[in-house]
Amino acid sequence: MPAKRMTRRSFLNLVAALGGGTVLAACAPKVVEKEVLKKETVVVREKETVVVEAPSEKMVVLTCAHAWEAAFEAHQEKFDNLFMEKHPNIFIKRINSGWSEHNQIVPTWAAAGELPDIIYVHGSRAFPWNSEGILISIQEYVDNDVAFDVKGIWEEALKLYRYQGKLYEIPYDHGPIILGYNKDLFDQAGLEYPNENWTWEGEFLQAAKALTKEGRQWGYSGYYGTVVGLGNEQGIASVGPWGGEVFNEDETKLLVDSPEAKTGLQFFADLIHVHKVAPTPAETQAFPAGIWISGVVGMFALATWGTPQMHEFGNFRYDVAPWPKGPKGRKTGSFGSGYGITKDSKHPAEAWTYLSAYLSKEGMEFMWGSSGRGSPARKAAYQSWIDSAISPEHAEYYLEALEEYAVTGHPYKTLRAAEVMDVINKYTGLVQTGDMTVDECVNRIMAEADPLLRA
Amino acid sequence: MSSTTAAPQGQRGITLRSVRWYRRKAVRELARVVCVYILIVPGAILLLLPFLWMLSTALKLPKQIFVFPPQLIPNPPQWRNFVDGWTKYVPFTLYLRNTLIITGNNILGNLFSCCLAAYGFARLRARGKDVLFLLVLGTMMLPFWVTLIPQYVLFSRLRWTNTFLPLTVPAWFGWPFFIFLLRQFFMTIPRDLDAAARIDGCSTWGILWRIILPLSKPALATVAVFAFIGNWNNFLSPLIYLRDQDKYTLAIGLQRFQGVHGNMQYHHMMAVSTLIVLPILVVYFLAQRLFVRGIVMTGMKG
Amino acid sequence: MRATRLFRRPRPLTLRAREELDFYLAISPWAIGFIVFGGGPLVASLVMSLTDWTGLTTRHWVGVQNYVAMVTADRDFFTVLRNTFYYSFGSVSLGVVLSLAVALLMNQKVPGINVFRTLYYLPAVTSGVAIAIMFAWIFNPQVGLINFLLSLIGIKGPLWLASQQWAMPALILMSLWGVGGNMVVLLAGLQGVPEELYDAAKVDGAGKWREFLHVTLPMISPVVFFIIITSIISTFQVFENVYIMTRGGPGTATRVYVFHLYQNAFEYQKMGYASALAWVLFLIILGLTWLQLRASRYWVYYEFEGETR
Incomplete structure (x- = not known):
């Protein structure tokens, strides 16, 4: 299997890349005296087994807080062990909380001054955490580490992590929303698969109607079951094709009341209530991951991080196609996650050594690319994800989207983001249930959420 | 089977009248049992259904879990989900050990500290008692979320974070819910018993040990069962206070199957959930002997 | 309180003084724990409610501004208050009646009752x-x-959870799921009712209903009281089911107090405001508990009153 070979190859690449760690570390600031320490400990280390069980006293212990599910933990461990083998002076400890728990615990750690050295930072948390000083700027490390090719990371991905002109975190994945479809249902209906010529109001709507069987099967089911939504990546994907925006660039104003944005919202609301090709919230209930997973939906909005789930739980063949074009062309939203070094880290230089390897091309290929777990934030590592066993057949459409028409979905640079999104979700939710018209929804959002951005 | 339903069969010389009386009594008893069953069986089935659903998911292949409409009977049943779930990704045996340590300690700690406090509040007279009791209740009324960070900072200052101490030591210093519960039970015990014991020269503590506690076995069993379940299922506090993965508990282990965006190993999670619930049921089932013995004791002494 | 007042006159270490000392000894583990573990965080949250603390690092003194903002600036405050009262009232009233009914059934002597008790307890665990x-x-x-x-x-x-009218009833129904916990407490109470009392009632020719009303209910009233108070306290703090099932929606139909508080604390980064919300909730629950304590004098029967009146 080519995918298997790919995994092996990315593993070897990683080993080779980590071997260059000494050179790499030498480029980082304040590292000379650490070099001496490393040479001493090599002797000690050779008596030990490859898997390091406990740190010796001379080692620098780095604690990394991830938000991985159990099944991915083994993969992380493999990386960390390899890293420790190449960097005998560093010992890596891991903390793994669930995703939402991680976001509760980080402020708690911060208050007690007990933050781990390295923490996972979701794109939406970067701004508040950076502005509160939970993380330190890594701009200097990035600038001095010639081996770490920061330019190889998409600018759209880096955007999330820049605070007051400086880089605070490094993204590991970045992905856009594009159109996923259930090949089995298309075949049954005798329809042609979606392609790059599709428009929302044309071929998409026609196919959606043809795929719908009342109460049992639907043409389209949105992003994780949300048909009308304005959050980050989904927001711009929903109104962008009609030329609308959700926020202005500085996030000081909401722009959802423009005719373009309203037309986009109306289109998706009509899919539920007028064309009846998308399920109501009542019908999608009990599918936390979106009803598409049960194989009764023809098309859906699928981001790269949704694909491992499709592979594991989807009992049907599926593929992806470009996000359809709207009257104002093609546009979609993207988002991602990253890692950063905290204020409480006593070893920021070593922490950078780790991040520099972890988020290098080879690191990304090994961790997320070849495993299929997430689409790397580096273009150079993207192919490994496209080639992985669990990514969809035409995964290159994701790359195309990132290169050509995806933009990072706001909000990510206002402290009021969560509050504004709560108001927005409240009313878009009522549009989905049919309790509110798009016009009223937009009016309420402008009245309640827009002022928050200027408060 | 209740003894009243059985007429004395082996005896000779029973009058016709008494046979009829016994028969009528037996019929009435049978009617009562049937009535009770009619009321409790449907409820039991209703309550069992979700559990069966859990079991059914636990036995499915990932690709069968979300088939729509749902299928209740997995085909073929994946018994290995139980083994994989328990061992493959998360070291549940280790977590079981940790959970047992914490749970065992907390049952003992709660019984000790809450019995004492409840005894004070229920049966001893003192100034300021009402205000103090309201304070006990008051500590249950402030949402956990706003004391979370100060509490963490406190344990951090004590250098207790990443140890079992924040999870085990407070149990020895009372738990409002249990203090309140035991107080209510202690207050149902007749006062004459104390008075009599005092006349016999029993001290305050002797009364607690020889009279109150033996008469409160159902309540003590209730507290033990609740403490067991509460600690067994407790998730957020251990997750916040424990950092090393080898110190985690069962509930954290269970949560480890959950990833971002509904990315969850449902089959393994349900399999382990099932396994984790079983000991609780066994404990409760066995604890019922204590409840029954409780009445007998009350009956004898009361 | 009358007896207490009498007692305040200085005396040598009498039996009563001895008893008072024993009281303080008995509650000392709790008192120490309260001072060491509970008190600090409690006071901290009260102080934080007077600041604009984000829950992270920055904080400034804002006085009672957070408390004022609840009624002036928080557009959802009265909605969440109404929702919480709705939920609590529905859940407590239905829950108490149902758990009492279930406990009475589970107290029947029929074959296999232990298995049924376990089954009825299953959901709560x-x-x-x-x-x-x-x-x-x-x-x-x-x-x-x-x-x-x-x-x-x-x-x-x-449409249940997808309907603005039915989402809250759905959550209330869901809360009945945990009725097994209350059933266990009530069952323990029922098991403690001395058989002689029932025998006495039978001798007096009391029917089943009168027996329940005049023997069972008074005897377990302290336990029923416990269930009512703890149910009020817990339903006013309902969070998890809302967080997982509805996230306050549709619209604001199921946005309850602690969910609102949580969003402020951990999502909006307004920990100071969330602390103020917490203390207002505290006062509300305390008020309701105090009312219950007052009312309990008329319907809760204690064998041993101590000096609480």
């Missing part, structure tokens, strides 16, 4: 996420269990 996912299925309007059962008697069920 099955935790978190598994149950939430399952309930999402149960309430699914199309293929869910509840609407299926309703369809058997010819009723077209509502």
Whole structure:
């Protein structure tokens, strides 16, 4: 299997890349005296087994807080062990909380001054955490580490992590929303698969109607079951094709009341209530991951991080196609996650050594690319994800989207983001249930959420 | 089977009248049992259904879990989900050990500290008692979320974070819910018993040990069962206070199957959930002997 | 309080003084724990409620501004208050009646009752996420269990969690799921009622209903009181089911107090404001508990009163 070979190859690449760690570390600031320490400990280390069980006293212990599910933990461990083998002076400890728990615990750690050295930072948390000083700027490390090719990371991905002109975190994945479809249902209906010529109001709507069987099967089911939504990546994907925006660039104003944005919202609301090709919230209930997973939906909005789930739980063949074009062309939203070094880290230089390897091309290929777990934030590592066993057949459409028409979905640079999104979700939710018209929804959002951005 | 339903069969010389009386009594008893069953069986089935659903998911292949409409009977049943779930990704045996340590300690700690406090509040007279009791209740009324960070900072200052101490030591210093519960039970015990014991020269503590506690076995069993379940299922506090993965508990282990965006190993999670619930049921089932013995004791002494 | 006042006159270490000393000894573990572990965080949260603390690092003194903002600036405050009262009232009243009924049934001597008791307790011990996912299925309007059962008697069920009118009733129904916990407490209470009292009632020729009203209920009234108070306290703090199942929606139909508080604390980064919300909730629950304590004098029967009146 080519995918298997790919995994092996990315593993070897990683080993080779980590071997260059000494050179790499030498480029980082304040590292000379650490070099001496490393040479001493090599002797000690050779008596030990490859898997390091406990740190010796001379080692620098780095604690990394991830938000991985159990099944991915083994993969992380493999990386960390390899890293420790190449960097005998560093010992890596891991903390793994669930995703939402991680976001509760980080402020708690911060208050007690007990933050781990390295923490996972979701794109939406970067701004508040950076502005509160939970993380330190890594701009200097990035600038001095010639081996770490920061330019190889998409600018759209880096955007999330820049605070007051400086880089605070490094993204590991970045992905856009594009159109996923259930090949089995298309075949049954005798329809042609979606392609790059599709428009929302044309071929998409026609196919959606043809795929719908009342109460049992639907043409389209949105992003994780949300048909009308304005959050980050989904927001711009929903109104962008009609030329609308959700926020202005500085996030000081909401722009959802423009005719373009309203037309986009109306289109998706009509899919539920007028064309009846998308399920109501009542019908999608009990599918936390979106009803598409049960194989009764023809098309859906699928981001790269949704694909491992499709592979594991989807009992049907599926593929992806470009996000359809709207009257104002093609546009979609993207988002991602990253890692950063905290204020409480006593070893920021070593922490950078780790991040520099972890988020290098080879690191990304090994961790997320070849495993299929997430689409790397580096273009150079993207192919490994496209080639992985669990990514969809035409995964290159994701790359195309990132290169050509995806933009990072706001909000990510206002402290009021969560509050504004709560108001927005409240009313878009009522549009989905049919309790509110798009016009009223937009009016309420402008009245309640827009002022928050200027408060 | 209740003894009243059985007429004395082996005896000779029973009058016709008494046979009829016994028969009528037996019929009435049978009617009562049937009535009770009619009321409790449907409820039991209703309550069992979700559990069966859990079991059914636990036995499915990932690709069968979300088939729509749902299928209740997995085909073929994946018994290995139980083994994989328990061992493959998360070291549940280790977590079981940790959970047992914490749970065992907390049952003992709660019984000790809450019995004492409840005894004070229920049966001893003192100034300021009402205000103090309201304070006990008051500590249950402030949402956990706003004391979370100060509490963490406190344990951090004590250098207790990443140890079992924040999870085990407070149990020895009372738990409002249990203090309140035991107080209510202690207050149902007749006062004459104390008075009599005092006349016999029993001290305050002797009364607690020889009279109150033996008469409160159902309540003590209730507290033990609740403490067991509460600690067994407790998730957020251990997750916040424990950092090393080898110190985690069962509930954290269970949560480890959950990833971002509904990315969850449902089959393994349900399999382990099932396994984790079983000991609780066994404990409760066995604890019922204590409840029954409780009445007998009350009956004898009361 | 009368006796207490009498007692305040200085005396040598009498039996009563000895008893008072014993009282303080008995509650000392709790008192020490309260001072060491509970008090600090409690005071901290009270102080924080007077600041604009984000929950992270920055904080400034803002006085009572957070408390004022609840009624002036928080557009959802009265909604969440109303929702919480609705939930609490529904859940407590139905929950107490149902758990009492179940406990009475479970107190019957019929073969295999231990198995049934265990089954009825099962839901109360099955935790978190598994149950939430399952309930999402149960309430699914199309293929869910509840609407299926309703369809058997010819009723077209509502949309439940997807409906602004029915989402809260759905959550209340879901809360009845945990009735097994209260059942256990009541059962322990019922088991403690001395058989002689029933025998005495029989001799007096009391029927089943009068026996319940005049023997069972007074004897277990302290336990019923316990259940009412703890149910009020816990339902006013309902969070998990809302967080997992509805996230306050549709609209604000199920946005309850502690969910609102949580959003402020951990999502909006307004920990200071969340602390103020917490203390207002504290006062509300305290008020209701105090009312209950007052009312309990008229209906709760204690064998041993101590000096609490």
